[in-house]
Amino acid sequence: MTILVTGATGQLGALVVERLLELVPAEQVAVSVRNPEKAAHLKAKGIDVRQGDYSSPESLEKAFAGVERILIVSGTEAERLQQHKNAVDAAKKAGVSFIAYTSVANAPNSSLSLAADHKATEAYIQASGIPYAFLRNNWYIENEADGIKATAQGAPIVHASGAAKIGWAARRDYAHAAAAVLAGQGHENAVYELSGKLISHDELAAIVSSVSGKEVQAQNLDDAAYAKMLVGLGLPEGAAAFVTGFQTAMREGALSVESNDLEKLLGRPQQPLAEVIAALIG
Numbered sequence: 455m456t457i458l459v460t461g462a463t464g465q466l467g468a469l470v471v472e473r474l475l476e477l478v479p480a481e482q483v484a485v486s487v488r489n490p491e492k493a494a495h496l497k498a499k500g501i502d503v504r505q506g507d508y509s510s511p512e513s514l515e516k517a518f519a520g521v522e523r524i525l526i527v528s529g530t531e532a533e534r535l536q537q538h539k540n541a542v543d544a545a546k547k548a549g550v551s552f553i554a555y556t557s558v559a560n561a562p563n564s565s566l567s568l569a570a571d572h573k574a575t576e577a578y579i580q581a582s583g584i585p586y587a588f589l590r591n592n593w594y595i596e597n598e599a600d601g602i603k604a605t606a607q608g609a610p611i612v613h614a615s616g617a618a619k620i621g622w623a624a625r626r627d628y629a630h631a632a633a634a635v636l637a638g639q640g641h642e643n644a645v646y647e648l649s650g651k652l653i654s655h656d657e658l659a660a661i662v663s664s665v666s667g668k669e670v671q672a673q674n675l676d677d678a679a680y681a682k683m684l685v686g687l688g689l690p691e692g693a694a695a696f697v698t699g700f701q702t703a704m705r706e707g708a709l710s711v712e713s714n715d716l717e718k719l720l721g722r723p724q725q726p727l728a729e730v731i732a733a734l735i736g
């Protein structure tokens with residue numbers, strides 16, 4: 455059986471591969487990456503490195519040949535919906551028998567702007583008839599790294615999410631859950647809401663305080679003030695509005711998805727956020 459991971463030169467994909475090597479022999483692992491030179495270290499471990507660009511259906515078809523199980527890591531580019539469709543079509547042509555896809559919390563009903571691509575990709579996978587597992591990842595705690603690091607200089611953790619709770623977890627935990635699904639059995643047509651324990655920004659600030667030993671506050675702004683702050687940090691206005699939209703959606707509860715799917719797939723509790731934060735702030 456060959457398990458193939460796309461995006462293996464990215465942060466999540468690299469952690470999925472690292473975990474897969476603890477679960478199955480390297481001969482059973484393949485990766486599809488757009489730049490194989492970046493994956494030389496994986497080749498050295500005995501992994502079958504294939505070239506596949508989400509924008510090139512032909513390259514994906516070749517990359518997926520002979521593969522049974524595949525992880526499609528959601529893309530980063532504006533045209534990613536079409537790219538995901540290319541990957542699903544290529545999987546179908548190659549006879550892939552299981553697709554795991556990294557989606558987002560509550561994808562079909564989320565007010566997050568980026569959820570539209572995930573919702574449409576999930577629907578496309580379902581329509582393909584290939585058995586699937588949707589890994590609806592909540593928020594990486596690493597997304598907050600800059601704000602957490604800034605607290606060392608006395609800055610508050612600035613947000614606009616009010617008292618909303620978010621299911622932050624370590625990227626590594628999401629990766630390990632993905633690897634468990636790829637290497638395991640009985641995940642056909644499963645939808646996993648992968649959330650850490652729900653906490654607010656105030657509670658996050660308290661964890662950062664406990665780790666750093668410094669008094670850290672969360673500061674809740676309205677959307678306009680939050681966007682202005684981002685522009686002040688150098689973001690173009692369009693990007694600032696886009697990022698502020700994440701806060702708006704959080705406030706509306708888009709990431710307040712309570713579930714124990716993550717720890718069930720991990721077979722252990724999530725890595726304590728305090729540990730991840732300690733590593734982030736060194």
Ligand code: NAP
Pocket residue numbers: 460461462463464465466467487488489492506507508509527528529530531537556591592593594597625
């Ligand atoms: P990342 O480090 O940016 O990795 C993205 C991966 O996608 C990279 O391996 C990249 O390839 C690959 N990729 C992008 N465009 C591609 C293309 N045209 N063809 C083939 N591969 C392509 O992001 P991450 O931290 O691993 O996260 C994985 C995904 O989760 C992201 O892509 C994004 O959709 C989503 N995400 C979720 C959260 C969350 O909090 N839930 C946060 C950030 C991102 P290269 O290595 O060649 O660049």
